[in-house]
Every structure is written in C-alpha cells, then in structure tokens.
Amino acid sequence: xxxxxxxxxxxxxxxxxxxxxxxxxxxxxxxxxxxxxxxxxxxxxxxxxxxxxxxxxxxxxxxxxxxxxxxxxxxxxxxxxxxxxxxxxxxxxxxxxxxxxxxxxxxxxxxxxxxxxxxxxxxxxxxxxxxxxxxxxxxxxxxxxxxxxxxxxxxxxxxxxxxxxxxxxxxxxxxxxxxxxxxxxxxxxxxxxxxxxxxxxxxxxxxxxxxxxxxxxxxxxxxxxxxxxxxxxxxxxxxxxxxxxxxxxxxxxxxxxxxxxxxxxxxxxxxxxxxxxxxxxxxxxxxxxxxxxxxxxxxxxxxxxxxxxxxxxxxxxxxxxxxxxxxxxxxxxxxxxxxxxxxxxxxxxxxxxxxxxxxxxxxxxxxxxxxxxxxxxxxxxxxxxxxxxxxxxxxxxxxxxxxxxxxxxxxxxxxxxxxxxxxxxxxxxxxxxxxxxxxxxxxxxxxxxxxxxxxxxxxxxxxxxxxxxxxxxxxxxxxxxxxxxxxxxxxxxxxxxxxxxxxxxxxxxxxxxxxxxxxxxxxxxxxxxxxxxxxxxxxxxxxxxxxxxxxxxxxxxxxxxxxxxxxxxxxxxxxxxxxxxxxxxxxxxxxxxxxxxxxxxxxxxxxxxxxxxxxxxxxxxxxxxxxxxxxxxxxxxxxxxxxxxxxxxxxxxxxxxxxxxxxxxxxxxxxxxxxxxxxxxxxxxxxxxxxxxxxxxxxxxxxxxxxxxxxxxxxxxxxxxxxxxxxxxxxxxxxxxxxxxxxxxxxxxxxxxxxxxxxxxxxxxxxxxxxxxxxxxxxxxxxxxxxxxxx
Numbered sequence: 001x002x003x004x005x006x007x008x009x010x011x012x013x014x015x016x017x018x019x020x021x022x023x024x025x026x027x028x029x030x031x032x033x034x035x036x037x038x039x040x041x042x043x044x045x046x047x048x049x050x051x052x053x054x055x056x057x058x059x060x061x062x063x064x065x066x067x068x069x070x071x072x073x074x075x076x077x078x079x080x081x082x083x084x085x086x087x088x089x090x091x092x093x094x095x096x097x098x099x100x101x102x103x104x105x106x107x108x109x110x111x112x113x114x115x116x117x118x119x120x121x122x123x124x125x126x127x128x129x130x131x132x133x134x135x136x137x138x139x140x141x142x143x144x145x146x147x148x149x150x151x152x153x154x155x156x157x158x159x160x161x162x163x164x165x166x167x168x169x170x171x172x173x174x175x176x177x178x179x180x181x182x183x184x185x186x187x188x189x190x191x192x193x194x195x196x197x198x199x200x201x202x203x204x205x206x207x208x209x210x211x212x213x214x215x216x217x218x219x220x221x222x223x224x225x226x227x228x229x230x231x232x233x234x235x236x237x238x239x240x241x242x243x244x245x246x247x248x249x250x251x252x253x254x255x256x257x258x259x260x261x262x263x264x265x266x267x268x269x270x271x272x273x274x275x276x277x278x279x280x281x282x283x284x285x286x287x288x289x290x291x292x293x294x295x296x297x298x299x300x301x302x303x304x305x306x307x308x309x310x311x312x313x314x315x316x317x318x319x320x321x322x323x324x325x326x327x328x329x330x331x332x333x334x335x336x337x338x339x340x341x342x343x344x345x346x347x348x349x350x351x352x353x354x355x356x357x358x359x360x361x362x363x364x365x366x367x368x369x370x371x372x373x374x375x376x377x378x379x380x381x382x383x384x385x386x387x388x389x390x391x392x393x394x395x396x397x398x399x400x401x402x403x404x405x406x407x408x409x410x411x412x413x414x415x416x417x418x419x420x421x422x423x424x425x426x427x428x429x430x431x432x433x434x435x436x437x438x439x440x441x442x443x444x445x446x447x448x449x450x451x452x453x454x455x456x457x458x459x460x461x462x463x464x465x466x467x468x469x470x471x472x473x474x475x476x477x478x479x480x481x482x483x484x485x486x487x488x489x490x491x492x493x494x495x496x497x498x499x500x501x502x503x504x505x506x507x508x509x510x511x512x513x514x515x516x517x518x519x520x521x522x523x524x525x526x527x528x529x530x531x532x533x534x535x536x537x538x539x540x541x542x543x544x545x546x547x548x549x550x551x552x553x554x555x556x557x558x559x560x561x562x563x564x565x566x567x568x569x570x571x572x573x574x575x576x577x578x579x580x581x582x583x584x585x586x587x588x589x590x591x592x593x594x595x596x597x598x599x600x601x602x603x604x605x606x607x608x609x610x611x612x613x614x615x616x617x618x619x620x621x622x623x624x625x626x627x628x629x630x631x632x633x634x635x636x637x638x639x640x641x642x643x644x645x646x647x648x649x650x651x652x653x654x655x656x657x658x659x660x661x662x663x664x665x666x667x668x669x670x671x672x673x674x675x676x677x678x679x680x681x682x683x684x685x686x687x688x689x690x691x692x693x694x695x696x697x698x699x700x701x702x703x704x705x706x707x708x709x710x711x712x713x714x715x716x717x718x719x720x721x722x723x724x725x726x727x728x729x730x731x732x733x734x735x736x737x738x739x740x741x742x743x744x745x746x747x748x749x750x751x752x753x754x755x756x757x758x759x760x761x762x763x764x765x766x767x768x769x770x771x772x773x774x775x776x777x778x779x780x781x782x783x784x785x786x787x788x789x790x791x
Contacts, residue, residue, distance in 0.1 A: 052310070052325040054303055057332045057367075057525075062298045065307045065319065065327075077194040077324065081174040084193055084205040087213035089173060090249035095217045095240050097130040098247060101169055105131045105160035131160040134176045177205075182216070183223030190223075200265050210250060211258040214240050215265060230268055230281045301371035301384040302331050305503075306523045314527065314535060325535070328526040330365035335608075335643050339368035342639030348373060348631055349599075349622050354614045355385035356635065357502045358643055361510035361609040364519030364545075366503060368643070381617065387503045387521075391598045391613055393483075394496035394591030394628070395457045396505060399512070399564070401494050402454050402462075403549065403557030404477045405469050406678070413451045413560065413675040414664065417461040419444045424467070424491055434491055436463050439592070439627070444668075451675050452668050454560055455567045457575060457590065459495050466494035480548045481508040481518055496591055502611035505602045509611075512558040512587060513604040513652065515730070516549035551656035552678050558604070558652060559676035561587035565603070572669050575629030579603055579637050583649050588636070590628040595621035601632035606650050608643055612636045653730055658682030712740050723747060 052065040081089070093100050106129065128136070135156050163172065181189065182196035190196055193205045193216070200219075201212050208216070218236035219226050226233050241255040250258075260276040270281045306329050310319050319325060339356050348354055358368040371384030383389070405411040419438070426434035436459045437443075443460065453461035466474060474494070478484055483500040485493045500508075503521045511518055527536040549557065565586050568574030575590040579601060588603020599614040599622075612632045616622065658679040664670050716736050717728040724733045 054327045078178050079194050085208040087210040091213045091217040094244045105164035130176050135159045137179045211261040211263045302369045305387050309523050326528045332367040335368035338639050338642030339370050343370045343374040346635045353617050355502050356612045357386045358608050358610040359506045361513040364522040390499040392593035394593040396589050396591035396600045396602045397496045399561050399589050406556045407553045416447045417464045419460050456573050463491050502613045506609045506611040509602050510609045515551045516554035517545040518548045519545045552658050579633035585651050592628040599628040599632045601636045
C-alpha cells in the first residue's frame with residue numbers, strides 16, 4: 001500500500017509539473033504573440049480601399065479611382081449597415097456564422113469540429129466565426145498572404161476576442177460586409193457588398209431581395225468557382241433558404257417565393273419553369289458585364305493623370321482610405337469635346353498616332369487632353385502620349401531660345417545673324433565637329449534678322465544665337481520652364497534635341513500669353529472626404545507661379561510667335577499658316593525632329609494654350625517627305641476653333657510699359673512687318689532689377705469722385721474683391737476709391753500696397769509705382785529713337 005501511495009504521489013507530481021510547464025510555455029508564447037498582435041483598434045479607421053470619385057469642372061462625374069491589392073485593382077465602396085438589405089445580413093449570418101449573436105468571437109462548436117478533422121487527418125475548414133474572418137481579411141491580411149502557421153491561428157483567435165470586447169456585433173457585421181472578397185470583376189477584384197451587388201445585379205445593397213441576397217451569400221466561400229457553375233449554385237441556394245426558415249429569419253412562403261424568382265445573375269442566360277426549376281443555363285459573358293458595372297470612366301487619359309497627382313499630393317493611404325475621396329478636377333467637358341473632335345477628324349501620316357492638350361495659360365489648368373488618335377469604333381491604347389510620352393520637340397524650342405536672347409542686352413528682333421555654314425568642336429560628334437544644317441538643306445547664305453530666322457525656322461542663325469547666349473543661360477531658362485535638357489546635351493538642344501510631353505510644352509508656352517508667369521500643369525482644384533472635409537483647395541494654394549520673363553520680354557516673345565504664324569504664307573516659306581484663325585490673334589511654332597520622328601505645333605490665343613504631337617507610338621521614322629507644317633497646325637487650328645466657339649473675340653491686351661513698334665528693314669520676304677522693341681530704359685526690368693525702372697506716370701482718377709483726405713484709391717482684383725497682385729490678370733484690375741479705414745478689409749496674402757491719394761502724398765505715389773510695375777498705366781512713355789539694324 002505504501003508503495004502504491006508513493007507511486008500515486010510521483011504520478012501526481014509529474015502531472016502538476018507538466019501542467020506548470022505547459023502553463024509556462026503557453027504563457028511565454030502567449031506573451032510573445034500578444035506583443036506581435038496588430039492594434040485591434042485599427043478597425044475604427046481601417047483603410048479598406050474605398051473608391052475615390054472624380055468629377056469634372058462642371059461637377060459631372062468622370063468615374064472612380066480604384067486601389068490595388070498586389071497588382072490587381074480593387075473595387076470597393078464602403079456602406080453602412082442600414083444601407084444593406086436585411087435579407088442580405090440574415091442570409092450571411094445563417095450561412096457563415098449561425099451562432100454569431102451568441103459567441104464572443106470564438107465558436108466552441110466550430111473549434112471542436114476543426115480539432116476533430118485534424119485528428120482524422122482531414123482538411124481543416126469551417127468553424128470560423130464572422131469575427132475570425134474579419135480579422136483574417138483585415139488586421140492579419142498580410143500574415144495570411146505570407147504563410148499559414150499555427151501561431152497565426154492563435155493570433156486570429158486572440159484578436160477576435162479583443163475585437164468582440166471592443167466593438168458591437170453590428171459594427172463587426174458592417175465591417176465584414178465591407179471587407180469580404182466577392183469575386184473576379186474582370187479588370188478589378190470585387191470587395192464588399194456594394195461592389196458585389198452592383199457587379200452581379202446592378203443594384204444598391206439596400207435594394208437586394210431575398211433571392212439575390214441568398215445567391216450572393218452562397219458565392220462567398222468560393223466566388224470564382226461558384227459563379228462559373230450556376231446549376232450547382234442553385235443547390236447551395238436551396239439549402240440556405242431551408243436553414244433561414246429553420247433559424248426564423250424568413251417564413252416558408254418567403255423562401256418559396258425566392259426559389260421561384262426568375263433570378264438572372266449578370267453574364268448568364270437562364271430559364272426556369274413555374275416551380276423554380278432551372279431548365280437551361282449558359283454563361284455568355286464572364287467579365288465584360290463586370291467591367292461595365294464597376295469601371296466606367298470618362299476621359300481615361302485625364303483621369304489617369306488625376307490619380308498620379310492625387311497620390312503624389314496626398315499619399316496612397318489617403319486617396320484609397322476609408323470612405324474614399326471626392327476629387328474635383330480642371331477638365332472642361334466642352335473643351336475636352338473640342339480636343340476629341342479634332343483627334344477624331346485628324347488626318348495624320350500612316351502608322352502614326354497623336355496627342356493633344358488645351359490648357360488655361362493663366363493658371364495651368366489642363367482643360368482637355370487626348371493621348372491617342374481617336375478612331376470610330378476602335379478602343380485606343382492606354383498609353384497617354386499627352387502626359388507620358390517623352391518626345392523630341394524639334395523647332396518648337398526655338399521661341400524659348402529667341403526670347404531668352406531678347407532678355408539680354410545683346411539682342412533685339414532687328415539683330416542679325418548669318419545663315420551660312422558653321423561648325424563647332426564636339427568630341428562626341430562624328431569627325432569631332434557639330435555642323436548643323438537648315439531644314440532640307442535650304443540656306444540663304446546671307447545675314448538676316450532674328451524675326452526672319454524664327455519665321456522661317458532656320459537652324460544656322462539659331463545655333464549662332466544659342467552660342468552667343470550661352471548654353472548655361474539657355475538651359476537654366478528651360479529648367480525654369482519645366483523642360484530641362486538631358487545631361488550632356490550640347491548646341492543640338494537649340495534645334496530641339498530635348499524631350500518632353502505635350503502637356504509640359506503647353507505650360508512652357510503659356511508665359512507668352514500671361515505676361516511671363518510659369519504655372520505647372522494642374523489637374524485638381526479641390527479634394528474632400530466623403531463627409532465633406534476639405535483636404536485640398538486651390539483657393540488656398542500657397543505656391544505662387546514663377547516669373548520666368550518680365551512682362552516686357554514675354555510680350556517680345558509673343559510678338560515673335562505671332563509673326564511665325566502671320567508673317568509668311570506657306571508658299572513664302574512659312575510653316576504655320578494653317579494655324580491661323582480668322583478674327584483671332586494666334587501665335588505658335590511648328591517642330592519636326594530628325595527622321596522625322598515627331599511632328600509638333602504649340603501655340604497660344606488670348607484664351608488658351610495648346611499643343612499637338614504626331615508620331616509613331618513605338619518610335620521610329622516616318623516617310624522622308626513629311627514635315628510638321630502640313631499635319632500638326634491644322635489639328636491645332638480645328639481644336640481651337642471648337643474651343644473658342646461662343647467666346648467673344650479679343651486680343652492679347654495692350655503692350656506693357658516700355659514696348660514700342662518699329663518696322664523691319666526691307667531685307668528678304670518680310671517687307672512691311674512691324675516688330676515689338678524694348679525701350680532700353682526698361683532693360684534692367686527685363687533682367688530682374690525693377691528699382692532701375694523709370695518712375696511711371698501718376699494714374700488719373702477719372703470717375704472716382706473728388707479727392708477726399710479721408711479716402712484713398714486702391715487697385716483691386718474684380719474677381720476676388722481683394723487688392724490686386726502681380727499675379728492678377730490685367731483685365732481684372734480696376735481702381736476703387738475707399739475710406740482709408742477700410743484698407744485692411746481688402747488685404748489678402750501676397751497683396752500689393754494700396755495706392756495713396758495723389759493729393760495727399762506724392763512721394764508715396766512714386767514709391768507705389770516703383771514697387772508695382774505690373775499695374776496698367778494711362779499714359780505710356782514716349783518711345784525712344786529706334787536703334788539701328790544689326791547686332
């Protein structure tokens with residue numbers, strides 16, 4: 001007996017020791033797993049990848065931006081539980097977790113069933129609660145994608161208990177319905193009840209009936225496989241309806257009516273008898289119906305750029321965060337229609353495509369964009385040549401070089417350079433020299449003015465100008481204009497050996513039309529959350545446009561590109577005559593790269609700036625007898641005519657102070673051309689030394705009432721009611737007499753000093769005019785004696 005008692009004590013001690021060891025091991029691993037658990041409170045603000053909606057300038061919808069899981073796009077719109085049909089929630093609970101409202105995250109019956117299957121060496125399946133599945137598809141999604149391990153299951157259970165303690169059953173059910181995977185939507189993956197109900201039935205979740213809810217629920221365990229076999233799916237539906245009656249969610253009459261409903265999931269052709277028996281079924285369209293349901297987008301080229309700018313500005317998590325965003329863009333459907341019409345009707349060389357863009361030169365807004373040649377009944381390639389295609393710009397670069405030259409004290413439009421052969425040392429060039437030629441070998445062998453050289457797009461005078469200006473100066477200006485040349489580019493850059501996009505070329509030409517300010521291309525004006533919180537508003541934009549030319553130099557450049565279009569006809573050697581628009585002032589320039597590979601026209605009018613590019617999508621040479629003037633200017637002309645329809649014709653506005661006109665010398669084909677010249681007294685202003693500008697004459701207070709010591713005159717921006725700044729369009733500046741005490745109410749960020757009363761403080765008036773050189777004047781200075789022609 002004693003030996004037996006000692007044996008029992010020994011066995012008991014072993015059992016106690018084993019228990020303590022087991023508890024210790026469990027505690028150790030439990031502590032480790034607890035430290036590795038993600039914060040379950042993330043479910044409050046979990047980013048499920050909600051759809052971001054995009055709108056045009058007139059607030060009409062453009063489409064949606066859908067996020068990606070891995071390389072696959074995801075369609076998901078978050079909805080609240082009260083926006084979902086009660087049939088849907090009842091069917092889901094019956095099918096996935098019948099004891100959902102009784103357990104606390106873990107279902108003992110389900111866990112026991114899993115252990116039984118493990119003991120019998122069967123696959124482990126089922127037994128997961130809705131809470132388990134929610135945790136698996138959100139908080140532990142990355143771990144489940146990497147590997148399936150035992151400790152991962154323990155973490156799932158631990159998190160489920162924590163989630164059940166912190167959230168209500170309704171919150172868990174709502175998150176589950178928004179997170180669950182519902183199948184392959186063609187170009188996107190379907191997540192959440194909203195995408196599923198739209199994709200399979202074209203309905204909002206609240207409008208799903210019992211039969212549709214049962215169908216969607218029975219897809220959940222294997223949506224891809226079950227969708228493809230509708231006859232088998234009917235068996236799952238019958239079983240679920242029976243269990244819903246057993247659980248008291250629906251009556252037998254409701255279940256019978258649902259079974260007899262002639263249900264037709266998208267993509268299927270099916271027929272039934274009166275008792276609900278399937279008599280025929282055929283899957284006729286597996287993916288296209290989904291695509292129509294979830295990925296309709298207007299202006300895809302533009303929306304693609306919106307997405308890139310949005311992600312760069314706010315970050316991917318914010319763009320595709322919980323609830324999605326509302327994005328308001330610059331696109332103008334009327335202007336977009338003009339660009340599309342021009343693309344559709346465009347005549348272009350064989351094997352080529354095109355890109356075109358129209359922007360607002362006064363703020364950089366992209367108003368219309370096409371990245372491919374449009375053809376009736378043909379879906380264009382996805383590549384957006386307007387914003388993605390880096391192409392050599394050819395002679396469209398020349399106005400930028402010539403204007404840079406005019407900003408120095410070495411050049412005017414009357415300055416001459418030789419149109420004769422020249423070569424420059426070039427170690428990397430064949431033979432050690434760079435020896436450019438004029439287009440098709442045309443050469444005049446004479447001296448000519450800058451005006452004529454640009455009108456005729458001659459290369460030899462151009463490289464001489466670039467050499468005189470200096471490549472560092474020219475390249476610095478190109479960088480300011482958003483089109484920096486590649487490293488190692490030499491004088492060939494002056495003839496267009498620089499690559500950029502049509503969108504950026506339009507932005508580089510905009511300063512000609514707006515008085516010398518560079519605005520980066522802009523696609524977005526406002527971004528809010530779904531609840532209306534403002535994340536970005538262009539009205540609050542702190543970044544100001546960059547001044548790249550003085551108003552005087554910008555006007556000189558504008559005068560030159562207007563000459564390119566209007567001075568010469570095609571028969572006289574001009575390339576841009578087809579861009580002319582009767583009744584409208586137009587300026588611009590063609591461009592043809594070597595090969596030729598690229599054909600361009602970039603131009604401005606008083607309302608818009610635009611660019612057209614033509615070339616082979618994959619690159620390569622077109623026929624040797626092709627040049628830009630035949631192809632690109634007519635397309636630009638056609639899209640601008642449509643864009644300007646209904647607009648009141650106007651000019652570019654009066655020249656700024658210090659500009660006068662003079663005649664070209666009677667050399668070559670330009671016999672009666674008047675060109676813009678810069679008063680030498682304003683030369684320093686062109687070079688950024690405003691304090692040396694002569695004091696401007698005082699303003700006349702016509703129509704502003706009598707001079708009252710208690711009042712003053714200010715110049716306001718009539719579009720904002722605030723003080724005008726150097727960025728205010730001249731046409732929007734107007735004088736206003738106000739009481740001095742009211743000045744503060746007109747102030748704004750970056751405003752100018754208000755104009756004092758002339759009779760009260762003449763010295764202050766002089767200081768005002770010296771510091772605000774952008775305001776219009778009533779009496780221009782008398783023009784000086786024109787300089788003699790030549791260099």
